[in-house]
Amino acid sequence: LNTKTILNELRKIVGVDYVIHAPEDLLVYEYDGSIDRATPQFVVLPASSNDIIGIIKIAQKYMLPVIPRGAGTGLSGGAIASHGGIALVLTRMKSIIEIDPINQIAIVEPGVVNIDLTKAASKFGLYYAPDPSSQKACTIGGNIAENSGGPHCLAYGVTTNHVLAIEAVTADSSIQWFGNKSGIEPGYDLRGIIIGSEGTLAIVTKIVLRLLQEPESINTLVATFPKMSDASNAVSKIIGNGIIPAAIEMMDKLAIKAVEASLNAGYPPNAEAILLVEIDGLIEEVKNKSVSIQNICKATNATDILIATDEKERNKLWAGRKAALGALGHLAPNYYLLDGVVPRTKLPQVLDEVAKISKKWKLPIANVFHAGDGNLHPCILFDEKIPGETLKAQQAGGEILELCVSVGGALSGEHGVGIEKMKYMPLVFNEDDIGSMVRLKTVFDTNNLLNPGKIFPNTDTHSNLTLTQTGAIRRAGPASFI
Amino acid sequence: LNKVLEKHIETLKGFLTPDNIKTDNCFMPFLSNYLYPRLMVFPTNLFQLSQILQLSYKNSLAVIPIGGGTQFDVGNDPIRADIILNLTKLDQVIDYEPNDLTITVQAGITFNKLQQILYINNQFLPIDPPKPDQATLGGTLATNTSGVFTWQRNYPRDFVIGMKVVESNGLITKSGGKVVKNVTGYDMPKIHIGSLGTLGIIAEVSLKLLPIVQEKTIVIDFAKFKDSVDAGILIFNSHITPMSLIIIDKTLQSFLNPDSPNIFRLAIRLGGIKESFPRQIDELRRISLQYKAIDFNTPSIKTIWNPIRDMNFGTKPPIFMSTVINLLQSDIESFISILANWHTKLLDNMGYIADIQNGKIYCYWYGEYEQQKTVLTNSDIFETLHDLRTNAKMLGGFLTITKAPPQIRNKIDAFEHSKTSLDFMNRLKFKFDPSNILNPGRYRYIGGI
Numbered sequence: 001l002n003t004k005t006i007l008n009e010l011r012k013i014v015g016v017d018y019v020i021h022a023p024e025d026l027l028v029y030e031y032d033g034s035i036d037r038a039t040p041q042f043v044v045l046p047a048s049s050n051d052i053i054g055i056i057k058i059a060q061k062y063m064l065p066v067i068p069r070g071a072g073t074g075l076s077g078g079a080i081a082s083h084g085g086i087a088l089v090l091t092r093m094k095s096i097i098e099i100d101p102i103n104q105i106a107i108v109e110p111g112v113v114n115i116d117l118t119k120a121a122s123k124f125g126l127y128y129a130p131d132p133s134s135q136k137a138c139t140i141g142g143n144i145a146e147n148s149g150g151p152h153c154l155a156y157g158v159t160t161n162h163v164l165a166i167e168a169v170t171a172d173s174s175i176q177w178f179g180n181k182s183g184i185e186p187g188y189d190l191r192g193i194i195i196g197s198e199g200t201l202a203i204v205t206k207i208v209l210r211l212l213q214e215p216e217s218i219n220t221l222v223a224t225f226p227k228m229s230d231a232s233n234a235v236s237k238i239i240g241n242g243i244i245p246a247a248i249e250m251m252d253k254l255a256i257k258a259v260e261a262s263l264n265a266g267y268p269p270n271a272e273a274i275l276l277v278e279i280d281g282l283i284e285e286v287k288n289k290s291v292s293i294q295n296i297c298k299a300t301n302a303t304d305i306l307i308a309t310d311e312k313e314r315n316k317l318w319a320g321r322k323a324a325l326g327a328l329g330h331l332a333p334n335y336y337l338l339d340g341v342v343p344r345t346k347l348p349q350v351l352d353e354v355a356k357i358s359k360k361w362k363l364p365i366a367n368v369f370h371a372g373d374g375n376l377h378p379c380i381l382f383d384e385k386i387p388g389e390t391l392k393a394q395q396a397g398g399e400i401l402e403l404c405v406s407v408g409g410a411l412s413g414e415h416g417v418g419i420e421k422m423k424y425m426p427l428v429f430n431e432d433d434i435g436s437m438v439r440l441k442t443v444f445d446t447n448n449l450l451n452p453g454k455i456f457p458n459t460d461t462h463s464n465l466t467l468t469q470t471g472a473i474r475r476a477g478p479a480s481f482i
Numbered sequence: 483l484n485k486v487l488e489k490h491i492e493t494l495k496g497f498l499t500p501d502n503i504k505t506d507n508c509f510m511p512f513l514s515n516y517l518y519p520r521l522m523v524f525p526t527n528l529f530q531l532s533q534i535l536q537l538s539y540k541n542s543l544a545v546i547p548i549g550g551g552t553q554f555d556v557g558n559d560p561i562r563a564d565i566i567l568n569l570t571k572l573d574q575v576i577d578y579e580p581n582d583l584t585i586t587v588q589a590g591i592t593f594n595k596l597q598q599i600l601y602i603n604n605q606f607l608p609i610d611p612p613k614p615d616q617a618t619l620g621g622t623l624a625t626n627t628s629g630v631f632t633w634q635r636n637y638p639r640d641f642v643i644g645m646k647v648v649e650s651n652g653l654i655t656k657s658g659g660k661v662v663k664n665v666t667g668y669d670m671p672k673i674h675i676g677s678l679g680t681l682g683i684i685a686e687v688s689l690k691l692l693p694i695v696q697e698k699t700i701v702i703d704f705a706k707f708k709d710s711v712d713a714g715i716l717i718f719n720s721h722i723t724p725m726s727l728i729i730i731d732k733t734l735q736s737f738l739n740p741d742s743p744n745i746f747r748l749a750i751r752l753g754g755i756k757e758s759f760p761r762q763i764d765e766l767r768r769i770s771l772q773y774k775a776i777d778f779n780t781p782s783i784k785t786i787w788n789p790i791r792d793m794n795f796g797t798k799p800p801i802f803m804s805t806v807i808n809l810l811q812s813d814i815e816s817f818i819s820i821l822a823n824w825h826t827k828l829l830d831n832m833g834y835i836a837d838i839q840n841g842k843i844y845c846y847w848y849g850e851y852e853q854q855k856t857v858l859t860n861s862d863i864f865e866t867l868h869d870l871r872t873n874a875k876m877l878g879g880f881l882t883i884t885k886a887p888p889q890i891r892n893k894i895d896a897f898e899h900s901k902t903s904l905d906f907m908n909r910l911k912f913k914f915d916p917s918n919i920l921n922p923g924r925y926r927y928i929g930g931i
Contacts, residue, residue, distance in 0.1 A: 100810075100812075101719070102715065102719065102811065102812045103810045103811050103812055103841070104718075104719070105810075146665060147665045147669065149663055153663060156634070157634075157636070157640060158663060160640075160669065160672075161636060161640045170906075176903050176906075177903070178903055180808070180878075180879075180880065181810065181878065182808040182809050182810055182841060182878055182879040182880065183808035183840065183841055183842065183879075183880075184626060184628075184637055184639075184676065184808075185808075185880060186557075186676070186880075186882055186896075186897035186898070186925070187676075187897065187903070187904075187907050187925065187928070188673050188676070188677055188681070188906075188907050188910055188911075188928075189639065189672045189673060189675060189676055190673075190903055190906055190907070190910075192639065192669060192672025192673070192675075193668060193669060193670070193672050193673050195669065195672075196665050196668065196669045197668055197669075210635070213719075213720075213721060213723070215721075216721045236581055239581065239582075239583060240580070240581040241693075242604055242605070242693025242694070243693070244583075244692070244693065281754075282721060282754065282758045282761075282762070283758075283761075284755060284757040284758035284761065285754055285755055285757075285758050288755055288757055341661045341663055341664060342661065343579060343582045343584065343660060343661060344581070344582050344583075344662075345579055345581045345582050370663070373661075373662050373663040374582075374661055374662065374663070375661075375663050408659070408660050408661070409659070409660075409661050410659045410661050410664045410666040411666045412664070412665045412666050413661070413663040413664060413665065414663060414665055415665070416665050417665070417666060417667065421666075425666070425667065428659070428666055428667070429656070429657075429666075429667060432653050432654065432655050433655045433656050433657065433667075434667070435653075435655075436647075436649065436653070436655040436657070436670065437657070437667055437668045437670065439913050439914070440668055440670070440673070440910070440913070441668075442913065443906060443909045443910045443913050444906065455667065455668075
């Protein structure tokens with residue numbers, strides 16, 4: 001392989017400054033927010049869809065994998081160049097092309113940071129609903145790839161529910177629109193299949209998104225419980241009573257301890273579990289639901305209910321939740337974060353079992369998660385310097401995923417399969433199911449050029465990839481993730 | 483072919499009981515008159531469904547899946563039809579855990595049956611297809627049928643969380659699951675929703691549900707369309723988030739509500755808790771005054787919404803042709819003013835409903851087609867449809883024909899495909915139905931025709 005020739009061809013397209021090749025510079029792109037690590041041969045930062053077409057052509061010519069990447073905050077190894085190749089970093093394509101307040105839509109490039117869109121839309125009283133906890137860093141393009149969620153997806157749905165159309169460059173180096181901003185076009189919903197495909201089907205270059213009206217009223221409360229099972233019962237009762245709040249987040253004792261140690265969010269430090277509940281909408285709806293939720297919490301043994309009275313207090317309550325994972329870094333040198341999802345009524349049972357797994361492997365597990373959706377984020381704390389402990393963490397994680405699947409759940413609620421969960425796919429899907437997905441992949445990418453070695457279990461192993469999630473999270477900043 | 487069919491029928495008799503195989507009178511009113519399928523089968527479980535497709539695949543027999551048969555006017559006619567695959571006996575609830583707000587059902591369940599089961603637990607699925615007593619879940623998803631009733635402007639695709647599909651060769655595959663949030667593997671249900679049964683047969687579906695909401699309907703009458711649409715856009719951009727927000731034009735209004743004819747009626751269907759209605763009604767009243775409304779009422783719900791939902795099937799007036807035009811909300815007014823300046827005979831018999839919430843204009847041509855033919859030639863009709871389509875396109879929208887007499891529908895594509903992604907659609911069809919046995923021709927330009 002003539003590295004120099006490829007380098008020159010790439011430079012011709014994006015300019016010398018936007019091709020990274022020196023080994024020390026490539027290091028930054030070895031990671032995302034997951035446990036895996038691998039070095040791409042080239043990092044290229046295109047400025048336009050035309051640049052991308054050119055890069056894809058070079059990749060085709062030299063049979064180099066192309067790994068699309070946004071901010072690198074992903075949590076399943078989706079942006080890791082496990083097969084080498086070109087890391088296609090889309091962060092330069094960050095313009096908000098249009099905000100159309102009358103039709104409540106926005107057209108953006110993939111490198112736009114999630115929160116920047118909401119900031120721009122707020123001038124018109126609008127916002128973009130999916131809000132991954134990494135929203136201060138993560139990009140819309142990455143959100144499309146992972147079909148990202150976030151705390152407020154309980155009431156408003158995940159990324160796919162907010163995307164009207166996408167422009168994408170495909171592996172045959174053509175560019176086209178999938179979907180239509182005027183509504184659902186006849187024909188197959190190719191937009192729908194590209195969303196959540198973890199960069200394996202196409203490189204998204206423009207996105208038409210739905211915006212929502214900012215709610216008239218918001219109410220945020222934190223309820224404290226003496227037991228985890230009381231808190232999860234409260235969640236079941238709230239949903240079972242026909243109340244769908246904007247968000248219901250749960251944190252256990254360990255997570256609360258970590259948060260209170262790193263920043264003072266005002267959570268009761270001795271609580272066994274807390275629920276952070278947010279209700280939004282019309283004034284009457286919010287008032288009515290807030291009262292019902294408080295009553296349910298009291299009936300399920302809540303000892304204390306804290307209600308934010310203004311935006312400042314609300315932000316403070318959320319700050320603790322959003323910084324929870326970063327804060328856990330204070331409790332242990334390393335952690336392994338999971339993303340299993342279970343039917344909501346199974347939460348009490350599953351949390352019990354997770355506690356047993358923690359005891360069995362003698363590894364502390366913190367829980368901070370989207371309880372309303374049944375989307376768990378068990379966080380296994382360990383120290384990679386202790387021989388064998390990394391493996392133990394992985395084995396405990398595997399048991400938790402098996403547990404989620406056994407109660408009718410799934411491997412991932414919002415982080416994606418990536419490299420991390422590939423080997424667990426057969427827990428959920430048989431060969432025919434996976435075969436059907438792989439067939440779909442070949443519709444778009446016959447030569448497996450785009451993000452190879454992800455999602456589908458194969459002979460690849462990643463045992464040689466080291467656990468460096470903590471490092472990756474630190475690099476991305478403290479107020480990020482889940 | 484007959485020999486193949488005879489043998490085929492014999493094999494089917496090996497695993498289907500006699501009442502689940504029909505070999506006479508299988509002609510369906512929605513099929514072009516030169517297509518006479520020889521056979522109708524009713525699978526009662528997933529295994530039978532898989533067997534039927536395996537056999538059809540082996541014998542290259544064209545399979546026409548149907549549910550309640552209410553949406554056959556949507557799309558182009560099949561070009562081959564050997565077997566009618568009737569899915570209405572696959573109508574069982576597989577798993578319902580009300581406290582999870584999710585349900586898994588077989589695809590042949592009718593909407594009425596499904597909603598009744600949910601209603602017992604104060605829940606519902608916010609999809610409201612026409613003729614819910616006949617319309618099945620599978621058929622509604624395959625045609626992506628969605629009317630003027632939506633929840634947070636979501637389409638049927640937004641409520642599907644998992645699916646089991648039987649592919650053209652009989653392979654049973656599943657994707658998604660029973661949890662409300664899931665990114666484990668590709669989001670395969672998306673390609674089947676709206677596929678008109680051309681990629682696989684939707685057999686089982688997991689859905690996310692909503693708690694039942696209270697509702698209230700408000701109608702505001704205007705003398706001018708411009709005022710009604712301006713008021714509508716203002717509501718669309720306010721905190722009021724209705725489940726339906728439509729304008730019924732003068733013509734249809736005179737048929738639907740003869741008591742108050744010749745006005746443009748803005749109809750709003752609020753959903754939520756009843757405590758929130760008085761303030762929303764006050765706000766709507768303010769808007770109605772601002773735009774010089776001539777009347778303001780709160781009628782009962784059923785009287786207004788069901789006839790609109792079932793318009794294509796109605797008799798007052800009978801509809802011989804209909805289209806849906808998708809547009810941005812802000813372009814609805816320009817489109818209607820273009821129409822107002824047209825002088826074509828065909829528009830004399832047309833009424834429309836403008837769906838502000840979802841950016842659609844539903845056009846209905848009323849009367850009896852046989853009578854119309856005396857004043858209108860088919861070329862008049864083609865020309866009008868073509869012009870409407872061109873105008874929709876100029877505004878960035880698109881037009882879909884949702885009902886037309888056979889003489890018309892066989893000569894004009896029901897859809898307008900965006901040319902660019904057609905290659906991918908063809909490749910997808912080829913990978914999932916290589917012998918083109920599933921509903922061949924329903925998507926005219928997909929499937930290698």
